[in-house]
Amino acid sequence: MEEKMMAPILEVEKLSLATRSKKKLVSNVSFTIGRGESMGLVGESGSGKSLTLRSIIGLLPPGIEQVSANIRCSGRCAMIFQDPIGALDPLCPVVGQLAEVVAYNQKVSRKASRKIAFELLDMLGLPASLKQKDRYPHQLSGGQCQRIVIAMALACKPDILLCDEPTTALDVTVQHQILEIITRLQKELGFAMVFVTHNLAIVSSMCSRLCVMKEGQIIERGDTLTLLQNPQNPYTQRLISSVLPVPDFERRPVL
Template identity: 65%
Template sequence: MNSRKSVEWRKKAGIRAEQGDAAKGDKLQSLGRLEPLEQLESLEPREPLERLEQLESRESLQSVGTLALNVNEQPILVVDGLTLESSSGQKLVEGMSFTLRRGESIGLVGESGSGKSLTLRAVLGLLPRGVQLAAGAVQHTVSSAMVFQDPRGALDPLCPVVKQVAEVVRYRQKKGRREARAEALKLLGLLGLPESLAREDRYPNQLSGGQCQRIVIAIALACRPDILLCDEPTTALDVTMQRQIIDLIATLQQELGFAMIFVTHNLAIAAEMCSRLIVMKQGRVVEEGLALDVLTQPNDPYTQMLIEAVLPLPERAETDAGAEVEKEANERSGAEGQRIAHAEESMPNTVKKSRMEDLKEDSESQAEGGSKS
């Protein structure tokens, strides 16, 4: 009985965690399974790899962390004059306006209490109790999903993680139990979680903070969102984990092409992830613009303060040790390259042959490769 209740609860959470209604769900369905990249490539509305090429060819690109944008394209999210207030009438967010296009990423930066997270929640339609929409509107044509700050808090401690992901897959993508589980495992593989999870499911407390955050991202992606809302996804993690999660989100964005709103108080992270920045202070926007412009020529003293708050590290000296490391890395990549080349060459030889023949063939193909070049 209890377990059924918890399932019910998670289903509800699933509904709330994604803002899309049924129609949007259908649209998502038509996108097909979230699967190998080759298939993704063929997906009509996204074409991430082509976009990536466009991105590389465009010289006027202002920043990293975004796909090339079609300026003429309709925005998928319009926030217009959003004003949120507490039940006592205190303004928490005032006159917030921005638009988001497909594949774009916007960074919301500011200190705690500046209304960043509330703005996200308003986009998601998940305002906390006691906070109401006083004016303005949030219009979107697509679905969104959220990655929360504290991964352990966002996961059910009494439910194994694969089951948690599978439940969202099952509910959102309308799949059978077994299929949903397979899909969930695929998703977890995509996020770089250990394969041992397939054999033995684990509880959130048996995973590290970084792994838990990956699960949370998997759950968000299981909703097939067009907008991923990230609420300080790395604040609870240490530096190395933070780096991994940032890189992971960036790669996923390039592969899957979702738009993103990234909330953080660390300007360095925002600069890495986002093309545009919105700086918020006490519920108001104090500065807005392209990431690089905001960071190099801040107009507001508050932005300046945030920039200074990123404690500087000295440049690393160009030394023998550094060179050695590079050399090492080069060697490693060189070796890898060779291995790959070798694998390609010996690919046609997978037909059953005697070992001798195999070797012979191998050396022949290598010789061929040599003569070609």
């Protein structure tokens, strides 16, 4: 299915990645994203979803090379990582880290960066006590650390938010809270989003379009609800049938 959109904010064309020993990891992946749009990337572990996301922002792991690609981005990108604690500096208090990201990306003074950091804490529903006493990542819960990571991404004022399974490391209750925050912020701030996940229920409620990846290739794509209700590729059919219980695929707010 061809993707026809006016003035895409992100275009990825013929992305191919390989190890230094020439083992192919991603082959000829192409897609486009419009302003304010949400697209899901789903597939089994090792299918190339996260590598595709990392190639957009230029954070490929050591030993993995970009063989070919034409990536055009007309806005600022920011990324939310799968492991929130691993994404934070364990030796630096979290508000200090957030303020540093604000100062670097928004080119403001140290005093102004802390003020903006406090506003982001409020936006993400973090404890007001952090304004009086900063804490290290190990002193916060996983959900609180992920909110800090989201705040850091927002501090970049992104036009495109790249989400690499941002709820996988969290318990179910906290997962719903984080998804609700991301959904609300997208509506308020209008950024586009690429959401990598294994969870079909998440993409059914958050993403208008969907790409299914297998062995480094996109094997099926289309409108999320249409694809989930009437998959054409046998792998997509197996992926959906493996979900127990099968989710009710309809656009609905994240609880």
